Amino acid sequence: xxxxxxxxxxxxxxxxxxxxxxxxxxxxxxxxxxxxxxxxxxxxxxxxxxxxxxxxxxxxxxxxxxxxxxxxxxxxxxxxxxxxxxxxxxxxxxxxxxxxxxxxxxxxxxxxxxxxxxxxxxxxxxxxxxxxxxxxxxxxxxxxxxxxxx
Amino acid sequence: xxxxxxxxxxxxxxxxxxxxxxxxxxxxxxxxxxxxxxxxxxxxxxxxxxxxxxxxxxxxxxxxxxxxxxxxxxxxxxxxxxxxxxxxxxxxxxxxxxxxxxxxxxxxxxxxxxxxxxxxxxxxxxxxxxxxxxxxxxxxxxxxxxxxxxxxxxxxxxxxxxxxxxxxxxxxxxxxxxxxxxxxxxxxxxxxxxxxxxxxxxxxxxxxxxxxxxxxxxxxxxxxxxxxxxxxxxxxxxxxxxxxxxxxxxxxxxxxxxxxxxxxxxxxxxxxxxxxxxxxxxxxxxxxxxxxxxxxxxxxxxxxxxxxxxxxxxxxxxxxxxxxxxxxxxxxxxxxxxxxxxxxxxxxxxxxxxxxxxxxxxxxxxxxxxxxxxxxxxxxxxxxxxxxxxxxxxxxxxxxxxxxxxxxxxxxxxxxxxxxxxxxxxxxxxxxxxxxxxxxxxxxxxxxxxxxxxxxxxxxxxxxxxxxxxxxxxxxxxxxxxxxxxxxxxxxxxxxxxxxxxxxxxxxxxxxxxxxxxxxxxxxxxxxxxxxxxxxxxxxxxxxxxxxxxxxxxxxxxxxxxxxxxxxxxxxxxxxxxxxxxxxxxxxxxxxxxxxxxxxxxxxxxxxxxxxxxxxxxxxxxxxxxxxxxxxxxxxxxxxxxxxxxxxxxxxxxxxxxxxxxxxxxxxxxxxxxxxxxxxxxxxxxxxxxxxxxxxxxxxxxxxxxxxxxxxxxxxxxxxxxxxxxxxxxxxxxxxxxxxxxxxxxxxxxxxxxxxxxxxxxxxxxxxxxxxxxxxxxxxxxxxx
Ligand code: FES
Ligand code: FES
Numbered sequence: 001x002x003x004x005x006x007x008x009x010x011x012x013x014x015x016x017x018x019x020x021x022x023x024x025x026x027x028x029x030x031x032x033x034x035x036x037x038x039x040x041x042x043x044x045x046x047x048x049x050x051x052x053x054x055x056x057x058x059x060x061x062x063x064x065x066x067x068x069x070x071x072x073x074x075x076x077x078x079x080x081x082x083x084x085x086x087x088x089x090x091x092x093x094x095x096x097x098x099x100x101x102x103x104x105x106x107x108x109x110x111x112x113x114x115x116x117x118x119x120x121x122x123x124x125x126x127x128x129x130x131x132x133x134x135x136x137x138x139x140x141x142x143x144x145x146x147x148x149x150x
Numbered sequence: 151x152x153x154x155x156x157x158x159x160x161x162x163x164x165x166x167x168x169x170x171x172x173x174x175x176x177x178x179x180x181x182x183x184x185x186x187x188x189x190x191x192x193x194x195x196x197x198x199x200x201x202x203x204x205x206x207x208x209x210x211x212x213x214x215x216x217x218x219x220x221x222x223x224x225x226x227x228x229x230x231x232x233x234x235x236x237x238x239x240x241x242x243x244x245x246x247x248x249x250x251x252x253x254x255x256x257x258x259x260x261x262x263x264x265x266x267x268x269x270x271x272x273x274x275x276x277x278x279x280x281x282x283x284x285x286x287x288x289x290x291x292x293x294x295x296x297x298x299x300x301x302x303x304x305x306x307x308x309x310x311x312x313x314x315x316x317x318x319x320x321x322x323x324x325x326x327x328x329x330x331x332x333x334x335x336x337x338x339x340x341x342x343x344x345x346x347x348x349x350x351x352x353x354x355x356x357x358x359x360x361x362x363x364x365x366x367x368x369x370x371x372x373x374x375x376x377x378x379x380x381x382x383x384x385x386x387x388x389x390x391x392x393x394x395x396x397x398x399x400x401x402x403x404x405x406x407x408x409x410x411x412x413x414x415x416x417x418x419x420x421x422x423x424x425x426x427x428x429x430x431x432x433x434x435x436x437x438x439x440x441x442x443x444x445x446x447x448x449x450x451x452x453x454x455x456x457x458x459x460x461x462x463x464x465x466x467x468x469x470x471x472x473x474x475x476x477x478x479x480x481x482x483x484x485x486x487x488x489x490x491x492x493x494x495x496x497x498x499x500x501x502x503x504x505x506x507x508x509x510x511x512x513x514x515x516x517x518x519x520x521x522x523x524x525x526x527x528x529x530x531x532x533x534x535x536x537x538x539x540x541x542x543x544x545x546x547x548x549x550x551x552x553x554x555x556x557x558x559x560x561x562x563x564x565x566x567x568x569x570x571x572x573x574x575x576x577x578x579x580x581x582x583x584x585x586x587x588x589x590x591x592x593x594x595x596x597x598x599x600x601x602x603x604x605x606x607x608x609x610x611x612x613x614x615x616x617x618x619x620x621x622x623x624x625x626x627x628x629x630x631x632x633x634x635x636x637x638x639x640x641x642x643x644x645x646x647x648x649x650x651x652x653x654x655x656x657x658x659x660x661x662x663x664x665x666x667x668x669x670x671x672x673x674x675x676x677x678x679x680x681x682x683x684x685x686x687x688x689x690x691x692x693x694x695x696x697x698x699x700x701x702x703x704x705x706x707x708x709x710x711x712x713x714x715x716x717x718x719x720x721x722x723x724x725x726x727x728x729x730x731x732x733x734x735x736x737x738x739x740x741x742x743x744x745x746x747x748x749x750x751x752x753x754x755x756x757x758x759x760x761x762x763x764x765x766x767x768x769x770x771x772x773x774x775x776x777x778x779x780x781x782x783x784x785x786x787x788x789x790x791x792x793x794x795x796x797x798x799x800x801x802x803x804x805x806x807x808x809x810x811x812x813x814x815x816x817x818x819x820x821x822x823x824x825x826x827x828x829x830x831x832x833x834x835x836x837x838x839x840x841x842x843x844x845x846x847x848x849x850x851x852x853x854x855x856x857x858x859x860x861x862x863x864x865x866x867x868x869x870x871x872x873x874x875x876x877x878x879x880x881x882x883x884x885x886x887x888x889x890x891x892x893x894x895x896x897x898x899x900x901x902x903x904x905x906x907x908x909x910x911x912x913x914x915x916x917x918x919x920x921x922x923x924x925x926x927x928x929x930x931x932x933x934x935x
Contacts, residue, residue, distance in 0.1 A: 038406075046356050096180075099404065103186070140826070
C-alpha cells in the first residue's frame with residue numbers, strides 16, 4: 001500500500017506492507033539511519049521520532065498510521081537553533097558516549113522544551129524516562145538540559 | 151636509538167612539569183557526529199551501502215537445554231523462494247571450534263545442544279521475511295537428554311555431563327595457598343562466615359549484535375561488525391573458514407555499547423556473517439533481535455561464594471578461607487580467565503597473611519558465562535566487603551577505620567604474595583572519600599534517625615575494590631599503534647582499540663598525541679577498530695586508554711625525538727630544551743624563536759627524516775605458579791572506593807540509592823570528563839545489577855525475561871546523585887602517561903557499598919543480590935524465605 005506523509009519537511013510517498021512499522025520504513029526504505037533499532041517493542045526509545053511534534057516510538061507505529069502526518073528526525077532539525085543548542089550542550093557536558101541513544105534523547109528534549117514542559121531538572125527526568133541509555137547513567141544528559149534552562 | 155627506547159619514552163612523559171591537553175577539559179571528537187545521528191553503526195553500513203545486495207541471516211536456535219542432534223533437515227527450508235543457503239556444522243570449511251580458553255565450543259552446534267538458545271543453523275535469504283520463514287522450516291531431530299541447571303548439583307554429579315569428554319561438570323579450577331590458614335584462624339579473635347549468592351546480568355547494550363561480511367574477487371573477506379577486538383574476531387573467523395588470517399579483515403565501526411558482551415559474542419557474530427559470505431559469494435548481514443541477543447550471548451555469571459575470615463582484636467586480618475563457584479553454563483568461553491580474576495582478588499585490597507581460595511567454574515545447561523564489566527570481580531568484592539563490615543562490627547571498630555588498618559600500601563604483599571612497589575593510592579582514596587562524605591557523622595546521624603523513624607530507614611556503606619590491570623597471571627600482553635605524520639602536518643594513528651562509548655580513540659588517544667607533538671586535536675585522526683592496525687589487544691579490562699594508549703604514546707614519543715633533533719639543528723638548541731605546543735616548536739626560554747610544526751614537518755620530508763613509527767610495548771611481567779596461586783598476578787592494580795547512601799522503605803521493601811561518592815586511585819586521569827562518564831555509567835549499570843536486573847530461568851533453563859519489558863534496566867528516575875570523583879593520581883610507570891584504567895571500576899565495589907548501606911539501615915546481614923523488595927522483606931522477617 002502507498003502511504004504519504006511529511007518527513008523532515010518534505011513530502012514522501014512509500015510503498016509499504018500493511019504490517020510494516022515506521023522504524024523499518026524510515027531506516028530501510030528511506031535511509032534515515034539516525035533512528036535506531038534497540039528493542040522493537042517500545043521499551044528503549046532509540047527509535048524515537050517526532051510525530052506531529054510529539055515524541056513517539058517508531059517501532060510501535062505502523063507506517064500506515066502516519067498517513068498525512070508529519071514525521072521529524074534529527075536530520076530534519078539541521079539548522080534549527082534549539083536543536084543545535086541541545087546537541088551542543090550534550091556534547092559539551094560529556095553526555096554522549098556510544099551515541100546510539102543520543103538522537104532519541106535530542107528529540108524528546110526538543111519536544112519538551114518547545115512545549116515548555118521542562119521547567120527544571122525534575123521535569124526533564126520524568127520526560128526522558130522513556131529513553132534508555134546504558135552508557136552515561138543519564139546524569140550528564142540532565143546536566144546538559146539544566147545548562148539550557150539556565 | 152636509545153632515545154626511541156619505549157621505556158625511556160614512558161619515563162619521560164610520566165611526570166611532566168605541566169600537561170596542556172592531558173587532564174584538561176576536552177571535547178571528544180566523535181560526540182557531535184553521534185548527537186546529530188551522522189555516526190554509522192554496523193547496521194547503518196548495511197542500509198547505506200549494501201541493502202538489496204546482501205543476504206539476510208536468521209539463526210535457528212535450540213529449544214532444548216540438552217539433547218543429541220540426530221539429524222538436521224534443510225530441504226524444506228531451501229525450497230523457500232529466495233533462500234540461498236542453510237548452513238549447519240557440516241558446511242563449515244575450517245574448524246568448528248570457537249572456545250577462547252578451552253576447545254569446548256562449536257560455532258554451530260554439532261552432535262548435541264547444551265542450552266536453550268544455542269545456535270544450530272543459519273538461514274540466508276534475499277529478504278528478511280524469507281529468512282525468518284525458512285528458519286522455521288529447518289527441522290532438527292533431537293533426542294532430549296537429562297539436564298542439569300544448578301551448579302552445586304552439577305558439581306556433584308557425573309551421570310549428567312554437559313561435556314561428556316570432560317568427565318566432570320567442573321570446567322576449570324583455581325587455587326591460592328598462602329601461609330598457614332589453620333594457624334591464622336587460631337590467632338583470630340573474631341571469625342565471620344557466610345555464603346553469598348549473586349545472579350546473572352545481561353549487558354543490554356542498546357545496539358544488539360550485528361555484522362556485515364563482504365567477499366571480494368580475490369578470495370578475501372572484509373567484515374564490518376560489532377566486536378571488541380578486531381584481531382581476535384579476524385582470527386576466529388579465519389579459523390572457521392579455514393583460510394589464513396591475512397585473508398580476513400575486520401573493521402569495528404562505532405559500537406552502541408559493549409561492556410564485555412561484544413568481546414565474547416563479537417567474533418562469533420562476525421564468523422557467522424563471514425561463513426555465509428564465504429559459502430555463497432554474496433555479502434551477508436546478520437543482526438540479533440533483542441530477544442536473540444538475550445537468549446544467545448554470554449552473561450555475567452551467577453556465583454556462590456563461601457567466605458570465612460578472621461581478625462585479631464588489634465584489627466589485623468589473620469586468615470581467609472574462600473570457595474568461589476561460578477555457574478559457567480554450557481561453554482567455558484572466558485570462564486577460566488574470569489575465575490582466575492575472581493580468585494586473585496578474593497582478599498580485597500587488603501593485607502592477608504594466610505589464605506586458602508578454591509575456585510570452580512561449573513558447567514550447567516544454561517546460557518554461558520562471559521565477560522561483563524568487572525569480569526568476576528564485583529561478586530567477590532561484594533563478599534569481601536560484606537565480611538569486612540561484619541568483622542569490624544564484631545571488633546567494635548568503624549568499618550573505614552578497620553579497612554585502613556589492613557589496606558594495601560606501597561611495599562605490601564598481595565594475596566598472591568606479589569610485592570607492590572608503587573602506584574598504591576587506595577588508602578588515601580579511602581581516607582579522602584570518608585572525609586568528603588562525612589562518613590563518621592553520617593553513620594551516627596543515620597543511627598539516630600533509624601531509632602526515631604519507623605517506616606523509612608537510612609544507611610551509608612562503603613565498598614573498596616582493586617582491579618588488576620592487564621591479563622591475569624603474567625599472561626603476555628602488549629600495546630601497539632602506528633603513527634604517521636602526513637606532509638601537511640596532520641597526524642594519523644592506527645589502533646586496534648575500538649570505540650564503544652568509552653572514548654579512548656576519540657578522546658584520550660587524541661589528547662596523548664596532541665600533548666606530545668603539540669599539534670591541535672583537529673590535526674589528529676585516530677583510525678580505530680581495524681585489524682589492519684597492529685594487534686593492540688582487546689578493548690576490555692579497562693585497557694583502552696591505560697594500555698591501548700601506551701602504543702600511541704610510544705609512537706608519538708619516537709616521532710617527537712626525531713623532530714626535536716631536527717628542530718634542534720635548525721634552531722641551534724639542545725633538543726631537550728624544546729617545547730612542542732599549539733603547532734609550534736620553540737626553546738623553552740624563548741617562545742618567540744619558534745618554528746611552525748607544519749614547516750618542521752616539511753623540512754623532515756625534505757631531509758629524509760622518517761615520520762612514521764610503531765609504538766610496540768611489551769608489558770614486563772613476572773612468574774606465577776598455578777598450583778599455589780602465588781606469584782606475579784598483575785603489573786599493577788587500579789583502585790576505587792565508593793560510599794553509597796540509601797533509604798529503605800521497610801513497608802514496601804524498596805531500596806533507593808540516594809547518593810554515591812566515588813574516589814579513584816587509577817593513576818593519571820587523562821580525560822576527566824570521560825572518566826566521570828565512565829563512573830556515572832558504571833554506577834547506573836551497577837545499580838541495576840544490585841537492585842533489580844536479574845535474568846530468570848524456567849525449569850528447562852530457558853530465559854523467561856528475554857525482552858526489555860521484563861528485564862528492566864535503570865532509567866533516569868533511578869539515578870542517585872553521583873558526586874564528582876576524588877582522584878588520587880597514583881601513576882603507574884608503564885601505563886599511558888601513568889594511567890591504569892577506569893572503565894569497569896565503579897561497578898566493582900558498588901554492589902558491596904549498597905549492600906553494606908542496606909545492612910546498616912536495617913541492621914541485617916545482606917548476603918544475596920539483587921536487593922529486590924521481596925528479599926528486603928525477607929531480611930526484615932516480614933516475608934518468609
Ligand atoms: S526500538 Fe522502539 S522503543 Fe526500542
Ligand atoms: S550513550 Fe550509549 S546508550 Fe546512551
